[in-house]
Every structure is written in C-alpha cells, then in structure tokens.
Amino acid sequence: MSSESQFISKKYIQELTEGSITVSAPSNIALVKYWGKKQHQIPANPSISFTLSHCKTVTTLAFAKKTQSDSFSFDLLFEGKPKEDFKPKIQKFFERIETYMPFLKNYHFTIDTKNTFPHSSGIASSASGMAALSVALMHVEKQLDPEMDDGHFYQKASFLARLGSGSACRSVKGSVVIWGNHADFSESSDFYGVAFPFEIHPNFKNYQDTILLVDKGKKEVSSTVGHDLMHGHPFAAQRFLQAHDNLHRLCAVMQNGNLTDFVSIVESEALTLHAMMMTSMPYFILMKPNTLEIINHIWKFRKETGIPVCFTLDAGANVHVLYPENVSVEVLAFIKSNLVGYCENGQYICDAIGHGAELI
Structure with a gap:
C-alpha cells in the first residue's frame, strides 16, 4: 500500500x-x-x-x-x-x-x-x-x-x-x-x-493525435474551479462509478485492439466531461460552435469510410483527433480538407504517443 x-x-x-x-x-x-x-x-x-x-x-x-x-x-x-x-x-x-x-x-x-x-x-x-x-x-x-x-x-x-x-x-x-x-x-x-x-495491442502503438486549435484564448472557467464544482454535483457519484467502469472496459480494449470499442468509450468520456460542466451549479460551457462542427464532421467521415478516427476533448474547446498510424494519410487529408477551416487561424498540431520525460 x-x-x-x-x-x-x-x-x-x-x-x-x-x-x-x-x-x-x-x-x-x-x-x-x-x-x-x-x-x-x-x-x-x-x-x-x-x-x-x-x-x-x-x-x-x-x-x-x-x-x-x-x-x-x-x-x-x-x-x-x-x-x-x-x-x-x-x-x-x-x-x-x-x-x-x-x-x-x-x-x-x-x-x-x-x-x-x-x-x-x-x-x-x-x-x-x-x-x-x-x-x-x-x-x-x-x-x-x-x-x-x-x-x-x-x-x-x-x-x-x-x-x-x-x-x-x-x-x-x-x-x-x-x-x-x-x-x-x-x-x-x-x-x-x-x-x-x-x-498494449499493436493497434495502439504510435497512435496519432492531431490537435485542432479551435480557441486559443484563456478559458472562461479554470479547471480548478471546474473540479471544485463536482463537490455536491447531482451526478457526481454516478460519474465516478462510470469512470471506474470505463477504465475497466478500456483496459481490455488496450490489450485486444478493438477499435470500435475504443472509439465509443473515448468519445463518451469526452462528452461526459463536458456534460458535468453543463450540469454543475453554476453551469458553464467550454465547447465552442466550431467544436461541435468538427465533431459532426468526424462522425460523418467515420460513418462513410469506416475509418476508426475519433475525437476527445480536454476542459476546453480544442479537439484532439485520435487515429491509428496506418490510416494517417486518409485522416490527415480529411483534416486538411474538412476541419482546418474550423481552427483559429487554421492552426493544428500533429502529435503521437510518446514515452514521458527525458534528461537532455
């Protein structure tokens, strides 16, 4: 212990x-x-x-x-x-x-x-x-x-x-x-x-994360304040149980490589995070209209192509687009043609899984 x-x-x-x-x-x-x-x-x-x-x-x-x-x-x-x-x-x-x-x-x-x-x-x-x-x-x-x-x-x-x-x-x-x-x-x-x-299943080795910079301004509500609003939140107890259950499910997914389950868990978690913000007292919204536009485009693209690309969100408006390395060409082409217009000044950052801190 x-x-x-x-x-x-x-x-x-x-x-x-x-x-x-x-x-x-x-x-x-x-x-x-x-x-x-x-x-x-x-x-x-x-x-x-x-x-x-x-x-x-x-x-x-x-x-x-x-x-x-x-x-x-x-x-x-x-x-x-x-x-x-x-x-x-x-x-x-x-x-x-x-x-x-x-x-x-x-x-x-x-x-x-x-x-x-x-x-x-x-x-x-x-x-x-x-x-x-x-x-x-x-x-x-x-x-x-x-x-x-x-x-x-x-x-x-x-x-x-x-x-x-x-x-x-x-x-x-x-x-x-x-x-x-x-x-x-x-x-x-x-x-x-x-x-x-x-x-970890090979599907998740070198997983890609393209970060779409929807809003580069300072958040209207800080994460510290947001965390504090979970005290006395009407849905807090159920949310904490949900997190335990989703981590249990994701543990299996990380080993078996099921990308369909990965997508559903990760997107549900992102939306639940923001649902907690919208149902706290006082309530607040950190997503922007362009955040929702991007999400809808991702859903449409995934449905039409079958490519297992998904989104997640932090406590803010920016969108992290997650996808396996072997579909990078298709997903990056989709991002450039359909999503960059929703980014502030057309800015986005291409990233991928790393390993942690390093001594230089």
Whole structure:
C-alpha cells in the first residue's frame, strides 16, 4: 500500500554547491477523464491517458548553494524572459513539496522554461511544465542521494508533479498511464501515475493525435474551479462509478485492439466531461460552435469510410483527433480538407504517443 511518507527523504549522502539540469516532459491527453478532486490533489476517480511526444515543456533548472536557508529563493524565466506572474504558482508548489524535498531552501534556483507548442495555443502547459520541473528537481536529489533507484526516482517525480498539477503525474513516465486507485491495477495509486502494466495491442502503438486549435484564448472557467464544482454535483457519484467502469472496459480494449470499442468509450468520456460542466451549479460551457462542427464532421467521415478516427476533448474547446498510424494519410487529408477551416487561424498540431520525460 503506497503512502505519502515513503517520499520523505532521509539524510543525503553527497553535497552540491551548484549545477544545471535540462529536462523535457510532454503533455498528455486523458482517455478516461478525471474531473473532481479531494484535498491534496487526490483524484475523485481514476483516469488513463496517452502520453504525447511533440507537445513538450523544456525546463532548465540551475541551482547554487545559499549561505542562509530560511526561505525559498528562485527566479522564473519563460523563453528566457522574467515571468513574474508564474512565480506564485511555483512558490505554492515549493511549499507543498518541501516536506519531501528538504534541500529546497538551501539553494537559489533559476528556472528557465519554454514550450515546443505555441504559447497561448489553448493547450494546457501545466501538466508538461510541472512534470518537467519535478523531474529536474529529482535529478538534483539524485545527485544528493546517488543510491536512489530508478523506480523510486520516477514514482517520486510523478508524486511531486501531482502536487503541482494533478494531470502532470501522468506526464512523467510511460506511453499509457493510469492515475488513481482502480481494482484492475494492483499497483495503481491516487498519489502518482503508473504505466499501463499489460501488453498494449499493436493497434495502439504510435497512435496519432492531431490537435485542432479551435480557441486559443484563456478559458472562461479554470479547471480548478471546474473540479471544485463536482463537490455536491447531482451526478457526481454516478460519474465516478462510470469512470471506474470505463477504465475497466478500456483496459481490455488496450490489450485486444478493438477499435470500435475504443472509439465509443473515448468519445463518451469526452462528452461526459463536458456534460458535468453543463450540469454543475453554476453551469458553464467550454465547447465552442466550431467544436461541435468538427465533431459532426468526424462522425460523418467515420460513418462513410469506416475509418476508426475519433475525437476527445480536454476542459476546453480544442479537439484532439485520435487515429491509428496506418490510416494517417486518409485522416490527415480529411483534416486538411474538412476541419482546418474550423481552427483559429487554421492552426493544428500533429502529435503521437510518446514515452514521458527525458534528461537532455
């Protein structure tokens, strides 16, 4: 049974004066959605996601020993320029993780971060950003404690990332990642993400995700507010049961390769996520008219061609178009001819399944 106490560091073996580490970590797209959370970033239901490959945050973490260790000290740069409005989030993150990383106040950090996808593109960067920072901090701790094994390293990195942004724990390691306790996965945990433990069917190897940028503006309702509205939601209890059931079904699909079942589960999950938003109090809608136009075009194309292309949505208006690699030519032609016109400035991003964070 996993517990938070396993991540409290013991006495460090080595001493460090200064150094620098660069890490990349990808975004991820949930197939079974997590919506609603308890205290300390604990999910109200389990989720499963595809780790992406190209949509990444690259973070360089430089550190230098301080003479006094009475407070956190850091500079934050975005694409090489100071980003003061990001600092409160990092301050809060450091406060949350200090128990597990007692060296934090001993160093001054310079955090320089950038994204491989366009800024303000409507793609959530909190998952990739917090995953990259957490893995970088773990590389510092690994130098302080060289005896740390890889299993603990990645588990703790995912644990820390969760405390920065819940879904960030799914961006640390693995192509298909589960977060949250579920009866089908003995190693699953509310505290960190775990790689899908069974053999994945060839149908899902190098699965493609083309992200259609419908609306690149700031969301009218933040995900944090949306999660909080699940407290007292009239359909919350049934939704949480549905997520458990859909994850059970998707576990079988990932092994047997049934693309028809994959499509129905994934699209149902996307629409259920937005149904929860539309039936909360206060209620809200994050989809845009062009989101619905794209969905209807995908349904029509799939019915006419039999090609197993489907959509999913995050908590926003953008559409993730998911499809096997072997139908890429047909699907990309369809996207360019039928869907790009519904994207803001005709923008879209081609991505695919990846493997998690990397040391650069």
